[in-house]
Amino acid sequence: MKDCPPSQSVADHLEDLILSGQLLPRERLGETDMADRFSVKRHVIRDAFKVLESKGLIEIKRYKGARVVSLSVKEISDVFDIRINLESFAYSLALNNMHEEDFAGLETIAQKFLDSVDTASIEELSRLNTEFHNIIYKRADNIPLLEIITDLHIKLYITRFAAWDKRENIIQSGEEHLEFIDALRKKDLEVLNDLARRHIYNSKIAYEKRVSKITPLALCEKEVRFE
Numbered sequence: 001m002k003d004c005p006p007s008q009s010v011a012d013h014l015e016d017l018i019l020s021g022q023l024l025p026r027e028r029l030g031e032t033d034m035a036d037r038f039s040v041k042r043h044v045i046r047d048a049f050k051v052l053e054s055k056g057l058i059e060i061k062r063y064k065g066a067r068v069v070s071l072s073v074k075e076i077s078d079v080f081d082i083r084i085n086l087e088s089f090a091y092s093l094a095l096n097n098m099h100e101e102d103f104a105g106l107e108t109i110a111q112k113f114l115d116s117v118d119t120a121s122i123e124e125l126s127r128l129n130t131e132f133h134n135i136i137y138k139r140a141d142n143i144p145l146l147e148i149i150t151d152l153h154i155k156l157y158i159t160r161f162a163a164w165d166k167r168e169n170i171i172q173s174g175e176e177h178l179e180f181i182d183a184l185r186k187k188d189l190e191v192l193n194d195l196a197r198r199h200i201y202n203s204k205i206a207y208e209k210r211v212s213k214i215t216p217l218a219l220c221e222k223e224v225r226f227e
Contacts, residue, residue: 007047010038014048018057018068019123019157025070029058056155073208076159080204083152087133088196090149091184093140095192098184105135106184110177117170125170126160132177136184163203172202 014034017023034045049066052058060066071079109132113125120128130153137146164170176199183192 005047006040006044008051010034010040010044010048011051013038014052015055015057018052019154023068025068027068029066029068031065056151057157071155076156076207077204079152079155080159080200080207083149083156084197084200086145086149086152087200088193090137090140090142090145091192091196092189093142093145094136094138095184095187095189097139097141098136099139102135102139103181103185106132106177106181109135110174110181113177114171114174117167117174122160122164125164129173129177132180136180159203159207163206165206169202169206173199176202 014023014029023029029049031042031045031049034048035042038045049058049060053060053066057069058066059069109128113128113132116125116128137149140146164173176195179195180192180199183195
């Protein structure tokens, strides 16, 4: 960590704030404010902004500065549809490459997720969810595919709070993890594909229900922001 450039440290911290919902879509990120917040020079903040812009987390406009990105409702819906197909493909590739230690890891994480429903933050549960699926994705043995899926997850960061706004939705996700493990052990591709689609589709529906409560003005502007 000593060799980590200050700009990368700031970028990592800001990324955590964005992905955890502490910085909201369309929120302005002033260079001076950020420099004061992290006790660094403004050029460090500018470099950090470039890192975040390359990841698609912020947008930088001349004379207007930086702000957290805000996808339209249709854009987010389209990304969900892409995820369904790509992740189903990843699971099919991983099906015959799973090892017993993989199953042990999946079972540990799945149980920890369910045990933490009432005590962990959404950010912590999201991290467990990511760890669970990454074990499977890595067994797909396709680095470009994993990179694309990771990028799509980042694009959909604002939807995780809508998908898990109710306790029953979180529990449902946790129970689906157990179904994933069972399907992988049985090498049942049909059930696995159905689970992959259902797991993502449920998040999409929860998000779209939340979006339906947004004011007409916000929808006209095609921007999504939760109160």
